[in-house]
Every structure is written in C-alpha cells, then in structure tokens.
Amino acid sequence: MTAIDARASGSDLRQALARLSRLPWGLYLAIAFAVLLLVAVVAPELLTVHSPTAVDYSAALKPPSFAHPFGTDESGRGLYTRVVWGARDSLTIGVGAALLGVAAALLLGSVAALAVKPAALVADRFIEILFTFPSLLLALLLIAIMGPSAGTEVLAVGIGTAPGYARMIRGQILGAKNAGYVEAATALGHSRWRIVRAHILPNALRPLVAVFALSIGQSIVWASSLSFLGLGVAPPASEWGALLDAGREYLVQAPWLVVIPGLVIVAVALSATTIGRHIQSRLEKGE
C-alpha cells in the first residue's frame, strides 16, 4: 500500500523515467546514433581532430589504429574523418530526397483521392505510370538528362520513391473518406473543405511521420547506390556512397574502406527505420 502511495506521489520526472525504461534498448541506440549524426551534420569538427582533406601519403592504406579508428585511404586521409565530414552530404541528400518523395506523394495521393473526377483520374494514372518504371531506371533517366550532381540525386531518389508512398496516402485518404465521422460531419452541414481539413487529412496522414522516418533510411541507401555507381556527388566530397566507390579499388589491400562506410549506411538506415517503426506503433496504439 505504501509502495503504491509513494509511486503515486513520486515526481513526474521519475514517472517519465519509468516510462522510458520500458522502451526497447534498440530504440535508445537508434536515438543516440541519430543525435551523433546530427552533430556530424551541424559541426563535424567537434567529432574529429584531422582535416578531411589533409593528404599524408606516408600513412596511406593503413588499417584501423588509435590515430585513425577507421583506417586510412589511398591518400592517407583518415576514413573516420571522411565519414564524419561526409555525413552532411549523405544526410542532406537522404533527408532531402525523403522530403521530396513524401511531398510529391502527398500531392499526388491527395489529388488522386480528393480532387474532382478528371483531375483525380489523371493523378491516379500518373502514379500508376511512375509505378511501372523500375525506380532505378527512372533515376538513371533523370541523371542522364540533368547530369550527376547532389541536386539531381535528391530529385532522382525523391521521384523514385514517391509512387509507392503516393499509393499508400491515396488509400489512406479513401479509407478516411468513407468513415462514419465524415458522413456525420456531412450531415451536420459542414463544408467539404472543412471536413477534409478537420477529419480526412489528419486521420489519413497519421502514419505519415512514421513513413517519413522510414523513407529517410531508404533514401540514404538509394542515394549511396547512385553515388557508388558514380552517378552522384563527385569524388572530393566524402559522401558515403562515393567513399564506397573509391574504396572498391582497394578492396583486397584495404577492405575497411568498403566495409566501414557500408556499415555506417546500414546503421543509419537501421536507426531511421527503428525510430520510424516506433512512431508508427505508437500511432497505431492511438497514443
């Protein structure tokens, strides 16, 4: 009895801590990693001691050591430093592509589900056409037209991922449109726009936060693939896909040049997905 009383009168902080301690540890790792990434993007010099471009041929292709925890590349630059300084490029491209993809999907999906007949039909067919193209082919097409650059990469990946999300959003909105509360609002005499704003969009787009987080991970992997193919950011920049591409030549002598950037990409995608999944399950539980 006293134990219960103590808990009830305990501070809010302690309750919050108790709640937090019930979360899976994987989520903590993901959040910690995300914070680290954020620092790398905003102020990479806080996490590194060397300059990402300082060349030291005497230390070329050294395996991981205390001075260079991820080893060094063919010019003696520390891979750790390169990875940290590359985070800005990689994440900007990844987040930018995810933003673009979800925004395009939102537009297409809403038009397909909510607009008047002809416009909705056009949007619907457009989504289907985008779908029939393999995303990679679509991305290659864009790069062929516009030339490889970070901007093109964002565009290519964003458009490549949009149709899948557009379809999901369209389905969500159509589901919400048929909900009983929409009919109830209609019967109350609320205008169509008011119903869309107050009921349909908020309910249909509940999963969007989660979708966005999931999409960041996917976009980073995508963007890295394009860079790896030499279709993204040009070599001096240390975008992770480009690092992978550069390390490929020394796969036998210095496998860490490929393995470590690869692991970083996987870790980013994993933590974005973990956070996204968590948000999704929270939303589904209605919290």
Added chain:
Amino acid sequence: MSVSIAEDVDDAPARDAGDQTQVGADRLDRSGARLSVRNLSTAFRVGDGIRRIVSGVSFDLLPGECVAIVGESGSGKSVTARSLVGLAGRNGIVEAEALEIHHENALAFTSRTWRRIRGRDIGFVLQDALVSLDPLRPVGKEIVEALRLHRWGDRASRQQRVQHLLERVGVPYPAVRARQRPDQLSGGLRQRALIASAIALDPDIVIADEPTTALDVTVQAQVLEQLRQMKQRGASVLLISHDLAVVAQLADHIVVMQGGRVVEQGPAAQVLGDPEEDYTRALIAAVPSEETRGKPLSPGGAALLAGAPERDEDPQTVVLQADGLTKRFRTRDGSVTTAVDDVSFALHRGETLGIVGESGSGKSTTGRIALALERPDAGTVTLLGRQWTQVRERRRRAVRSRIAVVSQDPLSSFDPRWTVERILVDALPRRAFASGQRSGRIRELLDQVGLEHEVLRRFPLRLSGGQRQRVAIARALAQSPEIIVLDEAVSALDVTIQAQILDLLTALQRRLGLSYLFISHDLGVIAHLSHRVLVMKDGRVVEVGTPEQLFSAPAHDYTRRLIASIPAFDPESTA
C-alpha cells in the same frame, strides 16, 4: 473433485453451507439430469493475477427440457456456456462442486474426452454463423466433417445424412445448398447450416449461444422453431440469450445472470410472471412492445417522462415530405437492384414515424435519402416546405441544421482523435455561439441527454455503449434540429440500456417538439415509440398505419407474418 486455484481470490464463490445442502438435495430429486452443474465458477489468468468472471452457477438440464441463461453483455452467460463444454480456453480455470455430463464427472475430462463428447453428446451452436463456418468450405462438407470426426457411417451414408440434416433444419434444396459456401447463403440459411452440423450426431444436449442474434425476425422465428422441434424430440436445450422474448418462447427453466452471478432462477413462468429480484423485474419491464407505449421502460424513466409532459403540437404541420423515392444500386455482378422503390411518406411535427423492415428492405437507404446523404434516382424530398434532395449540397448546408442523424454504431461516427468535448464543439453552429458561450451550451446538451460533465475529457472509445449513444444524441441536438433520423439507434444496446435510451428519446421529443424518423428491424421497439409505422419489404412500402391498426388488423400479408414472428412476450403463455 475440483481444480484448485493457488492464488487467493478476493471474492470466492458463494460458499453458503445451507445453500449447499439444499442444492445437494435438489440434485437427488432430479437424478435424471443429462447435465448437472453445482457452484460453477470460471476465472481467467490475466497477466499475473486471476479474474473471476463467473461464480455460483447451478442448474440441471433434464431430457426434453430447455434451460435458458439470460443476461446482458458482460453478465458471464457465454463464459458459463463455454465452461460447460470444456471450451473456457487455456487461461480459463473452471471449478465446480460438481459438473456432470451423463453422470460422468466432466471436471476430470481430458481434452481428448471433451473432443469425443462435443459433437456426439453435446451440440454447440455458436452465435455468428459467418465467423463460425469455414468461409472456403461448402457447408455440406462442414457437416460431413463433424460426422467423419466421430467415425459416423461410411462416405455414402454421410452424404445422405447431410441432405437429411439440412432438410430437417428447414433448408430448402438441401442438395444444392450443401455444395455452397457460407458467403453464398443468407444469414438464416447459414445459421441453420450451423445448427445442422451441431446436431449431426443427434446429441441429446444442445447448447445454443445467442443463436438468433443478428437475424431478422422471420428467420429468428424459423430458428426458434428448429430448437423447439429438437426439444420435442427429447433433446435438452441450453439457450443463452440476452433477449427475454426469445427466452420466453422456449425455456422451461430460466437462470438470470448479472455481473457473473446468478441473480434469480426458477421455472420460466415464475421468473417471467412473478420475478423476485429487482434486476429481473427491470429486465422484464425494459422490453418494449405495443403495450408499453408512452410508459417508461427504465427505472429512472418515470421521473424523466414526468418532467416532460406531452406537448400539443399541431399534428398537421408536415416537416418532411417524401414523394416517389426510388434508388437503384448496381451490384457486383453488374445487375441492378432497386433498393428503394416508389416510397412516399410525410413526417409531422412532434411525431415519430417508424420504418420497420428486415435487412435489405431499403429502410436504411430511405433514411439516408431523407438526410440527403444519398441522391434518389427518382422522387423528391421536401424539408420544412423547401426543396431538399433536388438542390445542390452547397445550398443544402444552411438547412442541414434542421435535420440530424443518430446511427446504430456511434463509435464509427466519431473522429477517433477527438474527445467528447471537441466532438460536441464541432457540432455547434459556429455563428450561433460565440466561443465564450460554447462550453455552457455543451454542458446544457450533456444535461439534456443525462451524461456527467466528466465525459467531456474522455474519448468515445473509453465510453460504454449507452454513453456513446447519448453523446451521439447530444451531437444531434447540438444544432437544435427539428427532425432526427434514428437509424437502428438502439439495436446494438443491451435491453436495459436500450430502455434508458428509448425513455430519453421520448422525453426529448416531448420537451423539444422533435420529429423522429425511427428506423428499426425490431417491431417491439417500433411499436413502443412510433405514432405511425411504415412497413417496408424489398424496397417498397407495403403498409402504413398506427401501431394499433397494424397489430389489431394487419392489412398486408407480410405485416401479418412479421407480427406472427415476434416472439410474443407473454409470461402466462410459457410453462
């Protein structure tokens, strides 16, 4: 020999010594019982604790007798039925002083024994035939399976048996039906197929858990007839139902349950005609019918109605007029069905116009057209003398506040993200209430529908069925409408809650001069509430009249059948 519970449970079943001896003596008298249970209690392991759901159930099931367990949702009646056939589940702990099936101690049965007993000795008819039947398997196969499991006959004789069984439960064209899947059968046929598989091996005990819930009255009458015939052939029937009228048809002995305990039990005539307990009396008084018109159904109803004397409305003012409404739908196979066919009616001020019909009769579509949520293919609706269905939605919006709706499932009609407060604020006409006045108006609405102000902060999901329906009514009242369309508004509620809502509706109508378009499949509810009734069948209006006219002199054949199918709730006629 009873299974013991290790943990201490706060409320042990009634262990009154005197009670036990009395019950024991009773058992000797009724030694012919096929199923005999003493002090049954069922608990479930929940997390690391134990929750007792049912306690202190005792009765005997004699040959050719029907025992009915009556109660509202949550009373533990279904759990009792499942406990009796070893289906309480892995987390269930079933205890009893005695549980005997055919004089064998069922508490000692292994799951293997139970499998042998179920089907052969006990037939179990479940509530929802659509869920209980395998959707991919023809119903005939389902019955064959029941026979095969118990090694009944050979292949050919099993096939023959299926035909015979389907015929016996009143399925027309049994040879054809046996090859159809559940989704190709109507609700009534499905339920009968389920009964056929439950009685495939001629068990002498049949347990039917809400066998007629969700069925139309005419179909319900057929299913009850099947059960009655089984009883006449000597089977013992254990009927589980929330519906006293259904129970009155069949039961010889009634067990009334509430909150997991037996409130009262005895011979049907005594329980229904001269109940001892207040709860049983309330349960009986809550059943709406033609005789209860204008009278309160719930214990609190009298005060509610006393505060709302009948108003003298000019009965000649037409508020809603429908002329020649027709609505066709294209079905999935491309054919066109006429859901509503040339329906006309007038709703007067302060009047309740009941629309009664079975599923598919077009009554709900008619209601939706009246609300202008559905556009009629032909015909017009006039609201308060103005064109209603023929004008554009933009022009209708200003008038929408005059007509409101309460539907069967209030939960789906609320935005799940919103609290009750937000739902009600959203329903207030913006112009009529400045933001400062809104909270006052909302509290007034809650008072009108009898809800505590405390519900404002809650989400509809966390409210009970009755509270939700009250919120739905409050929302309908928010715009001070003149007409409310109530589409099966009380159909999903327990009978005592239904009684409260019906009393509330009557009081509100008198106080506010509302007109109701009351749509229901339940003739009892319709007769209780309506001033005039529209009987619909296959999209057409087959008869219009006052409830008195319909009940005393039904003009149409269908109305006569409908009335004949209502399980008459007359305690004296049972025994």
